[in-house]
Amino acid sequence: MTRYVLRRVLLGAVQVLLVMxxxxxxxxxxxxxxxxxxxxxxxDPAIIALLREQLGLNEPAWQRLGTWLLGAVQxxxxxxxxxxxxxxxxxxSAVGPTLLLAGLTLVLLVPLSVTLGMLxxxxxxxxxxxxxxxxxxxxxxxPEFAMGVLVVTVFAVQLRWFPPTAxxxxxxxxxxxxxxxxxxxxxxxxxxxxSRLVRAGMLDAQRAEYVRHVRRLGLAPARVRFAHALxxxxxxxxxxxxRTTDWLVGGVIVIEAIFVVPGLGTTxxxxxxxxxLPVIQGLAVLLASTTVLVNLAADIAARTLAxxxxxxx
Amino acid sequence: MHHxxxxxxxxNRRGLLGLAAAAGALVVLPGCTGGxxxxxxxxxxxxxxxxxxxxxxxxxxxxxxxxxxxxIEIARAKALFDKLADYGxxxxxxxxxAQRWEPSQDLLTWRITLxxxxxxxxxxxxxxxxxxxxxxxxxPGSSRRAKATLSVIDLPGSREIDxxxxxxxxxxxxxxxxxxxxxxxxxxxxEGTANFDRPVGSGPFRFxxxxxxxxxxxxxxxxxxxxxxxxxxxxxxVTNDEAARVNALLGKQIEYAHDLTPTSARTHENTGQVQVHxxxxxxxxxxxxxxxxxxxxxxxxxxxxxxxxxxxxxxxSVLQGSGQLANDLxxxxxxxxxDALPQRAQDLDQARALIxxxxxxxxxxxxxxxxxxxxxxxxxxxxxxxxRQAGLNLNVKLGNKDTYWSDIAKNGVIASYRSGxxxxxxxxxxxxxxxxxxxxxxxxxxEFDALYHEAxxxxxxxxxxxxxxxxxDQLYREGGFLWWGVSDWIIASAPNxxxxxxRAPANTLDWARYDRVWLx
Numbered sequence: 001m002t003r004y005v006l007r008r009v010l011l012g013a014v015q016v017l018l019v020m021x022x023x024x025x026x027x028x029x030x031x032x033x034x035x036x037x038x039x040x041x042x043x044d045p046a047i048i049a050l051l052r053e054q055l056g057l058n059e060p061a062w063q064r065l066g067t068w069l070l071g072a073v074q075x076x077x078x079x080x081x082x083x084x085x086x087x088x089x090x091x092x093s094a095v096g097p098t099l100l101l102a103g104l105t106l107v108l109l110v111p112l113s114v115t116l117g118m119l120x121x122x123x124x125x126x127x128x129x130x131x132x133x134x135x136x137x138x139x140x141x142x143p144e145f146a147m148g149v150l151v152v153t154v155f156a157v158q159l160r161w162f163p164p165t166a167x168x169x170x171x172x173x174x175x176x177x178x179x180x181x182x183x184x185x186x187x188x189x190x191x192x193x194x195s196r197l198v199r200a201g202m203l204d205a206q207r208a209e210y211v212r213h214v215r216r217l218g219l220a221p222a223r224v225r226f227a228h229a230l231x232x233x234x235x236x237x238x239x240x241x242x243r244t245t246d247w248l249v250g251g252v253i254v255i256e257a258i259f260v261v262p263g264l265g266t267t268x269x270x271x272x273x274x275x276x277l278p279v280i281q282g283l284a285v286l287l288a289s290t291t292v293l294v295n296l297a298a299d300i301a302a303r304t305l306a307x308x309x310x311x312x313x
Numbered sequence: 314m315h316h317x318x319x320x321x322x323x324x325n326r327r328g329l330l331g332l333a334a335a336a337g338a339l340v341v342l343p344g345c346t347g348g349x350x351x352x353x354x355x356x357x358x359x360x361x362x363x364x365x366x367x368x369x370x371x372x373x374x375x376x377x378x379x380x381x382x383x384x385i386e387i388a389r390a391k392a393l394f395d396k397l398a399d400y401g402x403x404x405x406x407x408x409x410x411a412q413r414w415e416p417s418q419d420l421l422t423w424r425i426t427l428x429x430x431x432x433x434x435x436x437x438x439x440x441x442x443x444x445x446x447x448x449x450x451x452x453p454g455s456s457r458r459a460k461a462t463l464s465v466i467d468l469p470g471s472r473e474i475d476x477x478x479x480x481x482x483x484x485x486x487x488x489x490x491x492x493x494x495x496x497x498x499x500x501x502x503x504e505g506t507a508n509f510d511r512p513v514g515s516g517p518f519r520f521x522x523x524x525x526x527x528x529x530x531x532x533x534x535x536x537x538x539x540x541x542x543x544x545x546x547x548x549x550x551v552t553n554d555e556a557a558r559v560n561a562l563l564g565k566q567i568e569y570a571h572d573l574t575p576t577s578a579r580t581h582e583n584t585g586q587v588q589v590h591x592x593x594x595x596x597x598x599x600x601x602x603x604x605x606x607x608x609x610x611x612x613x614x615x616x617x618x619x620x621x622x623x624x625x626x627x628x629x630s631v632l633q634g635s636g637q638l639a640n641d642l643x644x645x646x647x648x649x650x651x652d653a654l655p656q657r658a659q660d661l662d663q664a665r666a667l668i669x670x671x672x673x674x675x676x677x678x679x680x681x682x683x684x685x686x687x688x689x690x691x692x693x694x695x696x697x698x699x700x701r702q703a704g705l706n707l708n709v710k711l712g713n714k715d716t717y718w719s720d721i722a723k724n725g726v727i728a729s730y731r732s733g734x735x736x737x738x739x740x741x742x743x744x745x746x747x748x749x750x751x752x753x754x755x756x757x758x759x760e761f762d763a764l765y766h767e768a769x770x771x772x773x774x775x776x777x778x779x780x781x782x783x784x785x786d787q788l789y790r791e792g793g794f795l796w797w798g799v800s801d802w803i804i805a806s807a808p809n810x811x812x813x814x815x816r817a818p819a820n821t822l823d824w825a826r827y828d829r830v831w832l833x
Contacts, residue, residue, distance in 0.1 A: 036715065036716050036718075036719050044461075044750040044751060045750075046750070047456050048719065050454070050456055051456060054454075054456075080372065080373055082370075082373040083370075083372065083373030083374065083375055083525070084375065085372060085373070085525070089372075090371075090372035090373075093372065093524075094372070149556070152560050156560065156564050157560060157563045157564055160564070163564055163566055164557075164560040164561055164563070164564035164566065165552065165557050165560055165561045165564070165566060167364075167366060167550050167551075167552050167557070167561045167566050167567060168364055168366075168528050168548060168550040168566065168567070257553065257554045257557065258554060258556070258557060259557070260550075260551075260552045260553075260554065260557045260561070262526055262527050262551070266371070266526075266553070267371060267372060267526075269553075270369075270370065270371030270372070270373070270526070270553075271371070274370070274371070274373060275715070276373065279372070
């Protein structure tokens, strides 16, 4: 197990480094450059040349990559091209809201989807199963964008139960009402996919030889379900959860836009439109590391839950 | 959804250069600020906090008023700071911190008398603060917006006379020098200021707090020289998504939403839940033709374009009815605008004849456009259809929106164009002189330059008006710009907000002028 973990950590580090290099060259290939964007519709060649000089855009790409990688390893992601702030500072202030949204969603997501999945699996083909299955399938096919607009129109603008946006809220926690609708919309789709995976896993497990075996041994049905079937059933769900986490931390760009949450997604969009390369690169590193970490954790968890299965090799 | 809101920010950035402005009513007198809409808000009432939502610039936003670029930055800067002058709704300069200005006979020396005003920390505003602020703007290596305009001043040659008066020495005669005092970003900060973490200005509001890309709070400055604001507090928040701004307004989370689409405006205009303000003459839309290269080096072909464009149709479809016709000239409704020239209308026969004269029958020409700002592409497609009726093939070529403005500056022959508002003088000096840096129509005429320079070196207003007419007449007949329409800038407010001027668009004095606004 220790060797497995070590190997995975090392692999993760290499993955992050590769992503960093790839991101550097991909942003390099983006059309337009910061100098032209900053100059706006006053494309005075002298101003653009001056900006390019100030922004260091004239140095060769490999040289900038080297400088950047060296700094990044030490936690220094450089300075924003379009403002006076450090990239780490910009990202740092945007991490909070996104983490809060993602964390709350995850905390609610796991019990809700496991419960739904188990309920549906309890009697395959029954009324509850059919209700849950068709409901989750329907919801899953609605894009968050549409759900967001719908939810705001109904629950915020018409019924006035919750605030429509988080606009002007300096701390999301000080005004928890603004979190209700975004978390609700964020939950809708992952609940569907996860509960369906739990349901499928439970059904498989209940049919599996080892569960039939413990049942024959006379264990109580509840105990069979929770202690024996469930751990195996949720192993694939754990990996889906890892993917959901990436998606959440990735800013859930649409949700942040609809609800005016100043998180990582908003920051990323702004950085892209301003051609603020250091911020884009810093965010890419953060997201890549999160993905690697979360998947590592999921693989290890899956291996612990179901050592015999093939997951996570 | 969010993606769709991004171009709006680009538009803002660009719109800026030009200070969107309006001068809807042609009768606005300089200094008159009475354009306030009659609202349900009743008479002015003190107190309350107004929350205003703008498109933001994210973590890169700064409070340095010399670095203002986005509308939100300008709105904040004008709450905290003052300029010597600002643009009225007809783009004429209005005195602000400068109580008056008097040029010398040769227009090379301008004596400025400052108003009795104080910074928020109690220090008076002195000539040396003005000189230091301008020196900071033009310092070597800076790319601050106002730098080009203010570089007409010979700062070392300028001098302080007493605590309230000083003289600017200019490098060349410049009759409309007050335009420079009103230019974007020419704010007055206390001498020696280099850090704007807790800015001190002389404006109607005092700084309270600021989180870049999120919100900004300022409190009433009871000692403001122009009268204390009605509001206790002003909060400016960031909402990049237009639908979110509307929702926040409907949900009573904000009281003022900047920059709405015509569609939203129509949807909510008559519901009684919001007031919609259409600030006219804010954004000019047109085509730019390069006059120095084939085929548009033939004046006949440019005239053919003037005749083949159906301006009504463009205003209806591209501006979605939220705008009006222009007459191929920039600056409708502004000071010195040549409104005596007849309004052009589509005349396909004339256009065909001119195309023939120019030897351009059946010619295929690339028309550059992009998604760089709203309407550029739609206008290009519509004009291409209209040109086909006159026998001219304009192939719409969609360019990269991020490099569009620099691409069309160098390349191509005809392109979609837009501009925010600026005085006629700035439009000419920035775009139409042989030495202009953004001369995208490549209009380089020594005799035209001479008219401009004469206008700037005469002290006779009537003569200057005449010269402006001559310049515009020339542009109207054979210029490289075809301005077909001018659109409104749309903002919305809660029904209980009073004091919003419906004639003053973005960046003019009475736009986003929260010291005149009250909450009922």
